[in-house]
Amino acid sequence: MRKYLQELVTEISHYLEILLSLILTIAMIFFAISLVANLPGFLISDVNNNHLFENILGRALTLAVGVELIKMLSKPSPGTVIEVLLFALTRQMIVDHPKMFDFLLGIIAVAILFAIRRYLFVKFDESTSIMIRGSQTLKMTKMIAHVSIDGPKEEKLRDYMTKRLQEEDHSISVGAVLNLGSFALRIDKMRGGLITRVEVIRDL
Structure with a gap:
């Protein structure tokens, strides 16, 4: 009985992951539409060009992180986890303008993630x-x-x-x-x- 309940809970968790990824997909679609719809307003605004670019870039990278998160939930694998972390770190480093020490730590973290993907998870990516x-x-x-x-x-x-x-x-x-x-x-x-x-x- 206990084993059956464990299997049932595991099965339900799989469907919940799919449901969550579906909800996130719908949210990302609306987020992308909102970003495109706001582009004309960005172009005619009086905001400084650098600030405007950072705003658009930040929203675009947030969208990219969301897409990778959907992939991770719908098809979990070591590769998709690494990709989510890479996108999240990249967004943090580019958009938030961390201090030099934090920026250096971010570079080291990205290098470690690339090394893990290259030397540890290569077989997972092949199939x-x-x-x-x-x-x-x-x-x-x-x-x-x-x-x-x-x-x-x-x-x-x-x-x-x-x-x-x-x-x-x-x-x-x-x-x-x-x-x-x-x-x-x-x-x-x-x-x-x-x-x-x-x-x-x-x-x-």
Whole structure:
């Protein structure tokens, strides 16, 4: 019972992340429209040109941070986290005009983030993955993951994986991988001998 509740809470949290990213997307659209709508007013205003440019740049960079945050929530990965931090630091350094010491710390932080992205998270950036329920049909799997799978459209993904793994004499267990060329299917979760969740790994 406890394990089931943990899985349920985890599943709900995934949907809440998607809902939050959708809300942020709508907010970013209105924010972008507001920025474009205010451009004529900026051009004819008597505000100092440098101050005007900083105002526009600050709002644009805030929008960029919001977009990266949406990407992080909808498709969390080490790469998207690094990108959000990079955009946030860049905005802070360019718009807020920190003191020289703070500016130096910002440069060091950006350099560290680039080093982490380059040397630690490179493998995460080379492929993308998506989790799909084993009860989904091949037709829905193709639509959700944007992959091409040969098989009856109404066949369930778990049945397809079970059949193919048996054909290749592979064990049907968590972690088993079915390589299909440009992408792979990996058993992420099983219950009572049935495959309940499959990870689709693309861009291999």
